[in-house]
Amino acid sequence: MHTLNGAQIIIRQLEQLGVDTIAGIPGGANLPLYDALAASTTIRHVLARHEQGAGFIAQGIARTTGKPAVCFATSGPGATNVLTALADAYLDSVPLVCITGQTPRALIGTDAFQEVDTYGMSMPITKHNYLVRSAADLLTIVPKAFQLAGSGRPGPVLIDVPKDVQTEMVSFESWPEPLAAGVERSPASDGAQAITAAAAMINAAARPMLYLGGGVIHAGAASVARKLAEQGEIPTVVTLMGLGILPSEHPLSLGMLGMHAPRATNLAMEECDLLIAAGVRFDDRATGRISAFCPGAKVIHVDIDASEIGKLRSVDAGIAGDARAAFIALLPHIEKRPRPEWRRRIRQLQQDHPRFHPDDFAPGRPFHLIRQVAELAGPEAYISTDVGKHQMWVAQAYPLTRPRQLLTSGGLGTMGFGLPAAIGAALAHPDKPVVCFTGDGSLQMNIQELATAVEQQAQVKIVVLNNQSLGLVRQQQRLFYERKYFASSYRIKVDFAAIARGFGLQAFDLDGADNPDALLTGAMQTPGPCLINVPIDIEEEVTPMVPPGAANTTMIGGSHARN
Amino acid sequence: MPATDTHNPSEAQPVNTAILRLTVNNHPGVMLQICGLFVRRNFNLEGIFCSAVDQGVTSCIWLKVDETDKLDQVIKQLTKLEDVLAIEERPDARPGVSEMEAMMARIG
Structure with missing residues (x-):
């Protein structure tokens, strides 16, 4: 006979399911869960600085291992913050299990402090979701959530657990039998x-x-x-x-x-x-x-x-x-x-129509940098990207050699994905190098996770392709809005190296460096997390480009354009 | 709720709708699952009727769907919902559904 509260049931089942890392942030409504987690000897908790970061750290683990990864958030803003990472996982079919705290059952529906309808809001962006109504239900819901997240077409599953369900005591005879991970795998009967x-x-x-x-x-x-x-x-x-x-x-x-x-x-x-x-x-x-x-x-x-x-x-x-x-x-x-x-x-x-032109690889140009980093990082490296020009340049030019090597936000196209996803990859593969290619726009969307990278000593090399703009937006304004540039470039120059140092990272700036190659080589060989700022000409474009809504044979630009 | 204002159930209906019967897990969020799917997938729903069965363990949902050309996709997407246990296409139930619509019109 076991007598445990709801939070303990969750943590024990996560242990039984082999979860070794959870990214999250505690708050009022999930404190019982954190109290139970504190007692776990096998699960490492990674304290993110924003719940979206926690969601993407879990994605970094899930995308590289193929197994469901777990993130925690509290009710209200904790839940709303994590939604973007869930939507991202939904569109790219990434197995996640997100467990959120909720206001106590008696307060649900009263606009209580930090109450939002997490169940309703997460429904369209999860494979399945639960609002748990009694602690005993957790015995079936937690393993089922893992099975759903990882089987068939993988995806995120959310479990919303009211605080008083977390503290409710349950007595039960035995743990449920583990569920098979591989349901829905066989082809249809025809x-x-x-x-x-x-x-x-x-x-x-x-x-x-x-x-x-x-x-x-x-x-x-x-x-x-x-x-x-x-x-x-x-x-x-x-x-x-x-x-x-x-x-x-x-x-x-x-x-x-x-x-x-x-x-x-x-x-x-x-x-x-x-x-x-x-x-x-x-x-x-x-x-x-x-x-x-x-x-x-x-x-x-x-x-x-x-x-x-x-x-x-x-x-x-x-x-x-x-x-x-x-x-x-x-x-x-x-x-x-x-x-x-x-x-x-x-x-x-x-x-x-050659894919590349020799000029594309001239020093200081994006492909040159990407190939240099690839050589320095080696074939074992995991590569994450953010979203924008740098992402497409990596997709075009990085010599990828194996599945799960590239972590990128495909369906949702979420700026801010790269850094936390890289941290997740580094935590899941501490023996492998991890490179995060990001842009100055994307990095500023989850820059607070630099603190997490340092705290966890995640082996992440962050390469910022800095064109001081929202490059792909600017490119579309050039091509399709008569060069009426608006709200697509930043009027202040941010010193990312200084910011990174402020978080405790080592940082390098190739801007004005006498010998950028040597600096890059040295930076890539620096142990521990580090940031490398690389200035990129604002006019560097991603080519060729099919205008949105056009046929793929309509391609604009590129060194070999034959328009 | 039914959008059609049919007072005479015996009147011939144009058959550009399909009648589906779903068996679903009965819990407070299940109607949202079904209706939300129709909204976000841009499917038209003409009528819905839901009632608990099986001592409240499951619910039976009748749907009148205005998507005969997309019906295959509607059914496939509904099948993916974890709370949907069974889907039947039930053209035979059309008179019954029409009666239900007429009754609701009478209730006002």
Whole structure:
């Protein structure tokens, strides 16, 4: 017989589920939970400086390990602050379990101090959520929340726990049996038929294209996807969330598709006759105007979320199931087949529209910096980005070699993601280097987490690509609003190195440095968290660019623009 | 609530709506789950009727959905809700739903 209060039940179950790190901030309504957490010997608590930071630290853990990670917040502002991180996790299918405190049951609905409708507000941005009405319910809710977060299409789950439920005593005979983590993993019952149909389409195609996204990484299907590409000699594009599935240097890799893709990639997509989409959702940043996307192609769509199949593009074969299971089922049916004409055509497009120009790598330019950092960080490094120009430059030029190497806010595009996500990655992988590429705009959205990085001694190198502006906004004003720049550049110059030092980080500033290369090398080799400020010309643009709402074949700019 | 003002249930209805019967977990947030989904996915809901069944463990929700072209997507999205235990497409229940609508109009 066990007699515990609700908070103790939660903490004991988190221990049993193997949780070793929780990021969060205590407050009035979750103090019982923190009281129970203080007694835990196996869980490390990471005190964030803002609940959104806590949510993104948990994301850093979850995105790199693939397992649900946990964050805590109190009621009211604690809950509203964490919502952005939950929405971000929802759009990128990241497994999180967020546990919030709530006002005591008797006060719910009375506009009590720090009361908000966390359950109602989190509903549209979570995979599932709970308002716990009795402590005994926690015995089933906590394991179920973990199962939901990590299974099928992963996502965030929120558990809102009133303070008096946290303190309510419960006596029970035994802990519930652990739930299987892998529910919903098997392909649908009509799977075999769809596999045969898909295989026949692949074997018959002259110009097939693999289009892979985050779902392939979630399914642990990257290596089998690569096998499929190689066996059928199928050129492969990835979404932002799919970067790392194929090493960027792989001969079949055409890199990222969509708004900031290499020209040759979007042009090749236009010509494909079969699109094999897996773990993707035909997001507008990837497809451009959907009615003009791969206009001549039949479509095979593999996704564990059946609602994604046919949501935006009708399909010729839909496989509702796990990408890894689907690829393994497909492989024996895929003829080993060279496609010399198709490969030749793509090579021609790449020659006509080279991905990079040598000038792109001149000292002081973004790609030069990114490649330098990549060399110094080594292939083992985890890379997080914030959102903006620097994010797209990293996506275009960083030599990513493995799944889960890149942490980036894809669906929600949340500025402020990079630093706390990097801290989370560093906490989950203390033996690996972690680099956070950020911009001066993004860093200022969660800059307080510099304190967390120092306090936890997280091995994070923060590289600030500082153009003293909201670069992508400014770029859109230049291209689509007649250069009427408004509210897109900062009128004061912030000394990020000085600020970082104020938080206790080591900091380096390449602005005006005599030997920036040597300074960067030294900074990257400095143990512990550090910040490196790198001035970037405000006119450096992200090219090519597909205007929002245009077809992917409408690409503006770039060293090789042929407009 | 029903938007149509149908007084005569026997009157022929244009069949551009679908009738769905959901079985859901009965708790205070479940109606919000269903209605919220329709709002955020931009689906039109013409009518909803909900009542607890099974000694209050589950609820039965009748939906009149004005999305025959998107019905597949509506059903797939509803299926994903953890609190939705079963979904049936019930064209046979159309007369019953019309009667319910007429009754509500009579109640005023």
